[in-house]
Amino acid sequence: MDKINMKQFRFTQPDGGVEKSTDKKYLDLANRLLEVWDESGLLSEVQDDLRKVVALGLTGYFQDVMCDTGLWRSFTDECLRRYGRRVPFHADSEDYILYELNRDDIEFLLWYLLAFNSMQFRFLYPLDSRIISLAGKLFEVMESAYDTMEAPEGYAELFDVENHNPEDAEKLYELSRWLYWKSWLLLPPMQLTFAQIYPQMMEIQESAPSPQAAAEQIEKLQQQVMSSIPTGPLALYLREWLSLILDGKLPREKAKRYVAPGMDLRDPDNPKEHPWYTAFMAANAGRPIAYFATYAEMNRFLIEGLGWAEGEEHLDMMKEHSDFVLMVTPHAGLMVAKNIARCIADPDNPLYDRNHARNFAFNLISQRAVCPGDMLRYISANDWLPDVAFPEYPLPAGSEETPGFEDRNRAALDNLDFLARAYLQEYYRGD
Numbered sequence: 001m002d003k004i005n006m007k008q009f010r011f012t013q014p015d016g017g018v019e020k021s022t023d024k025k026y027l028d029l030a031n032r033l034l035e036v037w038d039e040s041g042l043l044s045e046v047q048d049d050l051r052k053v054v055a056l057g058l059t060g061y062f063q064d065v066m067c068d069t070g071l072w073r074s075f076t077d078e079c080l081r082r083y084g085r086r087v088p089f090h091a092d093s094e095d096y097i098l099y100e101l102n103r104d105d106i107e108f109l110l111w112y113l114l115a116f117n118s119m120q121f122r123f124l125y126p127l128d129s130r131i132i133s134l135a136g137k138l139f140e141v142m143e144s145a146y147d148t149m150e151a152p153e154g155y156a157e158l159f160d161v162e163n164h165n166p167e168d169a170e171k172l173y174e175l176s177r178w179l180y181w182k183s184w185l186l187l188p189p190m191q192l193t194f195a196q197i198y199p200q201m202m203e204i205q206e207s208a209p210s211p212q213a214a215a216e217q218i219e220k221l222q223q224q225v226m227s228s229i230p231t232g233p234l235a236l237y238l239r240e241w242l243s244l245i246l247d248g249k250l251p252r253e254k255a256k257r258y259v260a261p262g263m264d265l266r267d268p269d270n271p272k273e274h275p276w277y278t279a280f281m282a283a284n285a286g287r288p289i290a291y292f293a294t295y296a297e298m299n300r301f302l303i304e305g306l307g308w309a310e311g312e313e314h315l316d317m318m319k320e321h322s323d324f325v326l327m328v329t330p331h332a333g334l335m336v337a338k339n340i341a342r343c344i345a346d347p348d349n350p351l352y353d354r355n356h357a358r359n360f361a362f363n364l365i366s367q368r369a370v371c372p373g374d375m376l377r378y379i380s381a382n383d384w385l386p387d388v389a390f391p392e393y394p395l396p397a398g399s400e401e402t403p404g405f406e407d408r409n410r411a412a413l414d415n416l417d418f419l420a421r422a423y424l425q426e427y428y429r430g431d
Contacts, residue, residue: 001048003031014178020153029060042134057113060184065154074244089126125390163246186232235421244397273330280328291341291349292324310386326373335372357387366423373428388412
C-alpha cells in the first residue's frame, strides 16, 4: 500500500499549506499506524484510501490531545453532560485519563471514522472484536510516541481566539471553515450532506461568468451551509461547536419543551393550535400518534378524522406502501411515516411485531427520512424502540462468531440518541 504523503497530510491541517517543522513526525506516525494495521491482518477488507482517512483522523485526534486544543475535550464533556459517559459505547472507568490519550477513545474513533467515511462499514457494530483488537494495536503505537513527541508546531494557534471578540473575527472564520469542512471529528457525518450540495457547486462552476464569480458564489453557499446545517458526531450547529470548544459550554437558547413522556405538548408561548392537531386529537382519543396497516385505512382516517375531502386518494404517493404512522404536534401539524409501524412497541399499536422490529427498527435511527425527527424523539422518549439493534455484519471466513442480538441491541439502546444524531444529523435535529 502507498504511504500517506506530505500533501495529503497537510490538507488535513488547520493552519494552511505551509509545512511545519513537526509535520514529518506526525506524518510518520500516521504511516506507522497504516503499517501496524496491515501487519495485524484485521479488517483486511478496508480499502487503502479509507485506511489512510482513518489513520489521518487518528493522527488528528493525537495532535488535538497533545495540544489540548479542545475539540476532543468538547465532545467528551458534552457526551458526559448528555449521556453520563464521556465516550459512546464505553462506560467511564478509573483507567480513563481526562483529556489525554485513551484506548477507549481509539476504539470509538476507529469505528466512527470507518462508519462515517464509507457506506460499506456504515452500520458496523462499534464493539466488533476486530475493532477492539485493532484499536489496541494502534493505541500501543500512539502510546509509545505520546511522551516523546513534541506538540505540533502552530496547531494550537488557530484555536487561540475569543468567540465574541470582533478583533478575532477573521481567525474565528478560519477556525470555523477548518472545523466544518476538514476536521477529523466534525467532517465524517457531513459526507452525505455534502453529496447533496455538491451538484449545486458543480452547477455554479459551469454557469458562473468567471472563475472569480464561481468562487464567490461557492463561498456564499458554503457559508449558508455552515450556518444552517448541523454536523459532527453530535449533530451540533457550528455555533454550538465553537461555543463548546472556546467557551466550554453550549450557547444559551430557549429550551425545547417537546416530547417528554406524558407531557402536555401545547406551548404556552404559542397557544394557537394547528387545526389538524385539534381534529386529530379529537378523532384519536386524545393521542397524538396513530397506526394504520394499509393506505386505505390511513386515507379513511384523513377523511373522517381530519375532514379532508371525501372521495379522494390523499397522499397518493404512499399508495404502494403500508405500516403507516401518523403523528401531530400542536404547531407543526401532521407528520407521516411509512413502513415503520411494526417497529414501534407502543402498547396501543396493534401492528407492533417484535420479530420484524428486531431486523428493521435500526432503520429509524440510521436512515435519513425514514422517520421524522419529532416523531422519532417522541417514540424514543416513550421507550417504544426496545428491539433496536445494530445489524449483523458479514464476517470473513474464519472470523469469530458475530455478536449476538442482545449485545447489538444493548449497544444501540444505550446510545440511541447519540446514534440518531450521528446518523441522521439535520433530519433528527430539525431545528
